[in-house]
Amino acid sequence: METAQITPQERVQTVKNVAERVAQWSEDSAKNVLLLPAILVVLLLSIFPLLVSLYLAFARVEFQRGAPVITWVGTANFAKLLIGSEQRHFLGRFGDINPIGWAIFLAFAAFMIFMYVRYLLSPRRSLFGAILRIVAIVFGGALALLMIATLTTETGLPGTLVVTLIFVFVGVTAQYLLGLGLALLVTQNIPGKRFFRVVFLLPMMITPVGVGFLARMLADTVKGPLAPIWQAIGLGAFSWGDSASGARTVVLLGDIWQWTPFMFIMLLAALEATSREQIEAALVDGATRLSMFRYIILPQILPVSTTLVLIRLIEAFKIIDMPNILLGGGPGTATESLTLHAYKYWASLDLGSSAALAYLMLAVVTYIAVVYVNSVRRRLVENL
């Protein structure tokens, strides 16, 4: 019987062993316990919905007593948007392209062909790359033709795709240039830096819905604060909301007001991180402001700049709140963005078209992001 007795030391040893094994187990499990929840949440709420959405894009969804009934309809949703009854809404109304339009398009095509031939003659060409570039050029040419046919012609009318592209390109360009200019001014040795940093950040923090209302109040030519100016220049009876271009301008101004701070803050930090020695050496050598910017500052901030532009490009495509608040996408569909367009399908319970439109939008965003990263960004960063 004595052999079965456990001495106190042995008991301590056993307890220690168990504790060690628990510790070891928790150590091993920590690796998964910490990461998996995040992965699962993203999988469940991003990847699965994305796949289901792809299925819905080829289906008609009806609600019968609350339960969704999903019927496969093939490519009907896409056909409706691209060539069918909703083509006008999505792509716009095409006018007859005038000679100037053709000239623009030919210049664009010539440039594309030139770049393509250059790629074929370069040493890093590959069959895969050549095929991908053909696809990219055809897609880009189609987008260019679409913009020319809806924007430069008399009878043309842009659809939601072109309107969104205008918001994205004009908005992001203006935000970058304004943000860069302001950051260059603030980065000098001037008193009041902190004040400007805080004040310039404010617009970004405001809800886009609030910015929409602010823009509407300020754009009021009768009761708004700028009314005396409008009256003085004879535009007292003019209303921004009546014309398509006027309405688009107000949406763009609101968007630029809101997002210039983002560019400003980021570029300011990038400028403050540039090396001072080179700048000081250049100053001693008597370099002008312009040449200093071109040859010393710009190369250093270009990598950050291209990233910032990419972030804003992607984010800007998601615009919905401001056009919706300002004029509900109107007049007509003049300020209707793609997300707002998809929301309208959803609101009329046409979930299939909503998903199809979302996928077309995703294709355009991906196309622009990939082309941007592979051509503009790589070239700019490499060549400097």
Add this chain to the structure above:
Amino acid sequence: MRNLFKARNPFDPSPGWMGFSYLILGIWTLICLFPLYWLLITAFKTPADVNNGPRYLPFVDFQPSLQAWQFLLADPTSGNMVSRPYINTIGVGLLSSLFALLLGAGAAYALTRFQYRPQPAAIATFALCIGLAILLIAIGIAWPLAVIIGLAVFILLLQTIGRRFKGTMSNNDIGFWLISQRMLPPITTIVPIYIVFQQLRMLDTWGALIISYVAAHLPLVVWFLRDYFQNIPIELEESAFIDGASRYQMIWRIVLPLAVPGLIATFLIILVFAWNEYTLALFLTNANAQTMPLLVASQNATRGPQWWNISVLVVLMIAPIIVAAIVLERFIARGLLVGALKG
């Protein structure tokens, strides 16, 4: 006159350039602040003051009144419409940011301290099996059965063929995969999410909003905090390990206290995102869980532009954010920067 553009010290801007700089900066300050000033004074105007053309200065041009505030906050006829969305916004914002921070901090820490080797072959098989399940549902098999078949095929393939492929990916790939979810326009995922929440009878509840906000903001948290954890010296944890601390003790006692500034900054940034969020709330809420951006937006359709009321609502909505922005400007700028510069 010439001297005006020459600085005494070559590194300081010359007085003339300085004046030019201040002129431009002053104009932009005005552009930033004037709309906010106009918003604030409009909130204290009576309808007559708004409708009779622009009035600029309180006590000079018009008498400030609390009429709109009283109507929205104290008048029973307006149904006290503000308090509920306000509580919703605060509650959903705080809870979703907290959960996103919790999950995201764990993932960010794990990505900086452990080596993961996910296998592309396994992932491809997984995607294939999801496709299979969807296909099965499409041809009319009940979804629980389809999911089980998909899972079974996945495990089977993983144990047999999956082991033959050796290629692996690294932590950076996981990080990039997470942040790439921000690229998706929310509209591409919202319709299925809406259907699921509808089936779970969770539409128009805090739960639906919190879950979808956590998913939307989690990638940002991981991205911001990964950089932060990387800069916390790993030697501290190594010495704690020698002293016999477990992984969780290390995180709790050493890493978290050091990461507090980063955690606060990240929390605030995603709180602002959740506070301002419009698209998801537009799809997922109706009246019960309506948030402030939607309440403000709805003023457009239902009442026409009653600027005095809208201004009060916008002031209420943005006041906490403005205060936070002024106090925490440095934090916010830095947090955003980490995310952008690494991307």
